[in-house]
Amino acid sequence: MLGEMNEVQSDLAQLIRLALAEQTEDVRLFVARLVRKYRNTDPELAEQMDLYLRAKTPRSSAPMRKVMQPALPTQTLPVDEESRLSLLKVFKDEPSREQPLLSLDLEETLSQLIQERRQTERLASMGLSPTRSAIFVGPPGVGKTLTARWLASQLGVPLYVLDLTVVMSSLLGRSGSNLRTALDFSKRGPCVLLLDEVDAIAKRRSDDADIGELKRLVTVILQEVDEWPATSLLLAATNHAELIDPALWRRFDLVINFKAPExxxxxxxxxxxxxxxxxxxxxxxxxxxxxxxxxxxxxxxxxxxxxxxxxxxxxxxxxxxxxxxxxxxxxxxxxxxxxxxxxxxxxxxxxxxxxxxxxxxxxxxxxxxxxxxxxxxxxxxxxxxxxx
Ligand SMILES: Nc1ncnc2c1ncn2[C@@H]1O[C@H](COP(=O)(O)OP(=O)(O)OP(=O)(O)O)[C@@H](O)[C@H]1O
Ligand SMILES: [Mg+2]
The missing domain is CATH 1.20.141 (Chitosanase, subunit A; domain 1)
Structure with a gap:
């Protein structure tokens, strides 16, 4: 559908989608991008949008910090209808949490990620949005999950870890909607959402599970990564890079390699x-x-x-x-x-x-x-x- 629209129409559609989802921060980021995009071809429109953007001062200069105020105190976590098991695990750690031991490269990459989140306004003023998604790759036990937890603590937001076993253990046909429910919940953010051991989906392929069902799951994830709001950070972790669908792979903004320590x-x-x-x-x-x-x-x-x-x-x-x-x-x-x-x-x-x-x-x-x-x-x- 989007492919049949012209540029302006699809920009408009995207803007409406973000606005209706009340993803205010994303609307701002998106408009900032439009200002740059239309500056040459339609300077009046660009100027008008720029004015709106400046008039509407953001409620918080650090959107990821909103959670520090008890904005969403007792939202009930989504559960699998059948088993009543929670689809997400929640971690709320203090920023004083000890940093994992990381290689220098990795430390730099993560610090950049954190800086981007702390300075979203500055990025937005240049038409940029922060890194929205990253995939952690590496052998077991080298700190992928731990680092996700630490990142969330540094950003002052909760970490939600998607429990794929609960998502998939559900009655056939419901895992797709389970996944959507969990992701929709996290999108309301700000938070860090971790799709831990995301290769679990791929691994099931060899089991007796319904192939169609698995394909649907992958499709859901593909769409979600594409549409993920900049207000939250989407992470995935795997120790089987080779099992990850290449289409999924490409969609992450950043691939972060974890190695066994030297x-x-x-x-x-x-x-x-x-x-x-x-x-x-x-x-x-x-x-x-x-x-x-x-x-x-x-x-x-x-x-x-x-x-x-x-x-x-x-x-x-x-x-x-x-x-x-x-x-x-x-x-x-x-x-x-x-x-x-x-x-x-x-x-x-x-x-x-x-x-x-x-x-x-x-x-x-x-x-x-x-x-x-x-x-x-x-x-x-x-x-x-x-x-x-
Ligand atoms: N980089 C690290 N610095 C400090 N401790 C670490 C580090 N990596 C792993 N550990 C220790 O090992 C435990 C397991 O690490 P973690 O769960 O993060 O591994 P993982 O990379 O996610 O592995 P898996 O692929 O098996 O999920 C951590 O709770 C921590 O105690
Ligand atoms: Mg792990």
Missing amino acids: MPAVKQAIKRFLGQDYALFGRWIDILTFVFNGESFSDIERDLQRFRRAIALGTASDADLIEEFVKSRALVLERQGRIDLAVLLVKQTRLSQHTISDITGVSRDTIRKYTSEQLPTVKKPSKRKTDA
Whole structure:
């Protein structure tokens, strides 16, 4: 339908749609865009719109903050009619919430996102709207859900997490309307809406579920991403990028990649997760960093919590815990990894070569060979040569 209209007609239709949905902030953003668009072709119209825009001062200079005032206090959350289960989970966190550990790139991207939301007026005055949607991609346990929560807390709005299992567990034929209900509720915002594990829809395809039904779900999401109001931020998260419909993929304003932590982040994570027990485990930090390398944040956290519980109850000493743990991790390392680990243990602990050999599975001869080689720093001179 929209395709058959001319530009002006479709602009008008869009404006009416936004106005009737009382998406005032979006109307403002849209009009600002129109002012720029028509400045050359129809300067009078542009000027008139500009006047209206300036006359109508916004109620709040930070629309995402509105929620801080109890504007929508006890709106009942949408539920699945059949099961009465809530379609959305709500998180309302204080802005003082600790920031997740993030790579520098990621930190910058998120900070830009936050700045845009805090300065929507400024953007609007230049005919721009803030990023409306982003998709988080990455392996499990690296902070996708956590970051969504933190973002919402920084923006001072609630986070709604769509529970796709509830949406889809409903009677066949109702999941589409469930999804719409949940999205309509969130659109009234301001909020952050997270479509967590959005690949769940795609995964169902291989199950016995009705293909038509799934297609409808994807269609609903496609439309919603297109029409999402700038007042709320729409996020999706997945650890299966390859399962996401390419049409959906394209519709997100931003793709944000989350990666498993690298060495420095692993070290930071260990410090954070050890909390007050850091003093006790501090001397193992390099060894722990080595063996945790390549693990997700949530795996690191889980193992460290286990250590801390054992220490708290006095069921094991830190040295025993570490030794046993390092041994189990050594099993999955490649030979060179095990040798590096053995060298590290020689340098950083008082364990005997015999014990180290036992832990790492590296022979004492090899350990001796590598530790005597390690003494002079072999790498630096050759590096200087290539630099020059
Ligand atoms: N970047 C991080 N900084 C600090 N803690 C983290 C980070 N990532 C994960 N964690 C810890 O691991 C837990 C799980 O992380 P989260 O649920 O955000 O992972 P996810 O990326 O959403 O994984 P999944 O794909 O399995 O949903 C968090 O509650 C937190 O305790
Ligand atoms: Mg998650």
